[in-house]
Amino acid sequence: MPRPRKLKMTEPQTAFLGAGIMGRPMARNLLAAGYPLAVWNRSRDKAAALAEHGALVADSPAAAAEGAQFIFVMVSDGDAADAVLFGADSAMETATAGACVIVSSTLPPQTAKAQAEQCRQFGVDYLDAPVSGGEKGAQDGALAIMVGGEREVYARAEALLRALGRPKRIGESGCGQLAKLANQAIVGATIAAVTEALLLARAGGADIGAVREALSGGFADSTVLQQHGRRMVEADFAPGGPAKYQWRDLQNAVSAAAGGGVETPVTSAAAAMFEEMLAAGDDYAELDHSALYQFWKARGPT
């Protein structure tokens, strides 16, 4: 199996596993910041697109991780992250002791804790570092990055993370994913609140585009009002963030909260709206989460 050629480097060599919608622009920003990168993706063509930006394309997670000091993981979910870290041809087969795994995929806090523990058995450090800000935030190097892990490990990785956006250490392993759950709960509930408010205004005869503009800059203003609100006004529901993941995240937030003894009536109500939307058919599941507006408008009172 081909291995990336050894790089002559001034910056730490870095592996990047997962070159999808989010991973590709993140990898590009690391390359632009001067970090030599070995990239692997399940379908090779997506990784190959990064070669012209200076990345080496690896044939397996193991090949990408060999000799790397940092191993980024940006795959679809916890199972996929487990596979690239610990499965066949995985990063742990070749990872150097003292390397640092940085998982930016969104996955449950307890999965992050378990992965940190497994990595420790290989002498490898671990940070959970999920992000918020979407494809545009990734492209602009302006992601919110929520990090869990040991303070010293975070300090080592901070410069790399700054190439991707604004990193912030929240606490020990799992706390980054916990903050991401909190993030997703707020996003889902705010989308639901904006949906209800615009439909209320519309029912009273107001122009919802004018309402969205008028609310800008006041206490009701938010990234959701700006970005998802614009999608609602323009009926542009191409994802973006698919509704099915928003529902999953809201469910995870509600059950994590319940496990901690926290009642979440607003987050739960938002989760129920998305659940109803997804039950209405597959078409909605793949639309952007802002399409909740479209569904709720079409649904009418029950």
Place this chain on the structure above:
Amino acid sequence: MPRPRKLKMTEPQTAFLGAGIMGRPMARNLLAAGYPLAVWNRSRDKAAALAEHGALVADSPAAAAEGAQFIFVMVSDGDAADAVLFGADSAMETATAGACVIVSSTLPPQTAKAQAEQCRQFGVDYLDAPVSGGEKGAQDGALAIMVGGEREVYARAEALLRALGRPKRIGESGCGQLAKLANQAIVGATIAAVTEALLLARAGGADIGAVREALSGGFADSTVLQQHGRRMVEADFAPGGPAKYQWRDLQNAVSAAAGGGVETPVTSAAAAMFEEMLAAGDDYAELDHSALYQFWKARGPT
């Protein structure tokens, strides 16, 4: 009864009725923009504080409104607005035909429609122009201003409104108040969502100050996360926007939506949280609406 002396003016003479927490800085911004102002307030000392900025202090709404081309109203609610416009010694006793009443108090859309109709019988135009952005927004001349009324009347008043912030016409009479209801629904629901999300993070062992910072700039970011979120982290619950008004606004939003055939599960859930908070004692009613966090944390699971 003393009347304001006649001003020699280049800008339209303006009456300002209500010089409270919001009205005072708004009046000051109009004065700073060069509009001669006659100010009335129920307790005269608050109006008198504006004399040093060049305002004339009037003894009644009628005295303030005499000769005015614009009559601002910024009093506590719909009843108070009715009183200064149509009661004893009220603005309509002296208002010139062709004058324009601008009501920035928050009141129900149907009250705005009724006031517009009553003013029309005096030959006086009417705009509902409620605001969002709080005392700070008023001080900075950075309020979101949601306006309902005829297009031509709005065009006439727009320059004055720009001295206060960003005005936006939403539609006919009542639509400004409708947009304010939408605004308040979003604010209340977002405060509830941020409350739940921070408590979820806290239950999992995260530092909520770090979570708030980490979420800044991502999709979960909002004016509420920034301003009310900071209050939650710092346990600073001096109002600001008292919780009792937030509850009233959420109730009004839910019932206006229901009247229009729109179901609002998230706004309703937020209203129920505030209702429970207010039922817990008078102390909570007067605290800032961000104190929902404090209440929900102390309450624990039922």
